[in-house]
Amino acid sequence: MTTVATVVFIDISGSTALFETLGNERAARAVAGMTDAFKQVVVQAGGRVIKTLGDGVLAIFNSSALAVSAMTMLMRRHYGQWDSLPASQKFHVRVGMSTGEVVLMEGDCYGDSVNMAARLCEKAGHREVWAAASTMESGARVDTVFVPMGWMDVRGKAEQQMLYQVQWIEPEAQDIVTAYDSVLPMKPETVVQMRLRMASGGVERFFSTQEMPLFVGRSSDSEWVVLDRRVSRQHGRIDWRSGNVIYTDLSRYGTWVSFGANPATAVRRESVQLHGVGVMYFGVSPEDPTAPSTAFSVTPV
Template structure:
């Protein structure tokens, strides 16, 4: 009996060693398939693709999208890039360095504008890119550089190429001269402002908007020093520009708790974007506003830019005698 127990123990030990060896082998294989490298990540997004489907129908709109994505893929490969994936109307690419990526981005914009098949469709794309360390895993990319590139394309408007100061620093001087500084901007997921740049891909005289003068730049910069003051039930709150949203609602975790039955748990947010405080409603009953000039608005599942001063009520219309009125005032330095 004792011999049998010893044999069983030995069998279990051998099995455990075998399982451990298998686990180590799997981890080694996974490590071999992962690597951290320096790369430039680029996102290119087709602007107004929803309108294409509304105007041309699903089949033709999808053909147009596919044609554009093919053009973008071709330019990626022309400049030693690799197409990582396409996501709906967006393409994600990886380049060995910032110079190749910026040149590819410029040619992408030019190609879409000059393609005969697209000439009557008034198609625009927007591009964002960032250079940094990425984790390569199973033909996909992960890491902060990927997230920042995605944030850059969200900052871009139609026909723009937007990138970061870190990426500009990797460019040769000649290419750096084709960029312009757009100043500091709040980027979602980052605690501090980031310095962002536009790559000027159009030739001089082709309709490119001229750079604003020094006075205009100072006016734009002053917007970044905006403040929003709220007053609720005698409490005064100052909101500074931040990537962090200021939340309002019935739930205890909100920045401002309004404990009323018509108020949703996560009723609304106030975000600071491009020099403005934006109220974003997520609620069932909506958010009501009364402006200083007497105008009244109902915001339900949409956004509203706060200006000057006024009153906010969550879930019901603004009334002078209501105890849960939130008074606000926007101030710019």
């Protein structure tokens, strides 16, 4: 049977380390409990669970709107209770989705959209939901924010694909003016490798494009850690996309970015291209002299 569906891959990250820490039996119970919870969300939202893949779930929905709503609900539920979860259940989650024709056969599904969703799940970072252009274009909810990630290589695809990230974090009551300063979705003719310098409080680090994506935040597993209570655990992400260094705000209260001597511009759950020299302020406007900040520069290698 052939049908049009939105295919969703849900993956639990870090389960391998858990097996080493807890042992096979306890870790298997923890992973099974988490995948059962994810399957319940899929069914409640009107989706169909195709199968469980060890530490992941493959599901389909008959509309992209239902799929996006379900994954938004799943991420909000999981990370909304993060602080209260025991260590054995603190799994990070990532999702990939794609829309198109699939073949349903003997309890499984096949097709290009299945492969595409799997590849996007591989590319997604912790706490991220990545979507193909087919999902964004096929009638997802009008209140859903899709952040363009740029044209990227996808394993198994001859040409680069335009990819998107679904912003699932609930908007706060506080209004912050946003800016989206991006050259996307243009395909670059020539890509020049860049180097990113970040400095704060006497600490200086250099990052190559091969090391991206980078996470900025209060969490100790971030590549650039900013220890301030006003900074979110994962405040932002820095990507190398189509020859550009792109910062995407993932926080509750936003990021302010200034270039050279220009005034800072607020960025909230949007993306901005980092170029030249500048400063990023996290969680509070630079009008506050105590605002946590990081100086940056982007230079060709």
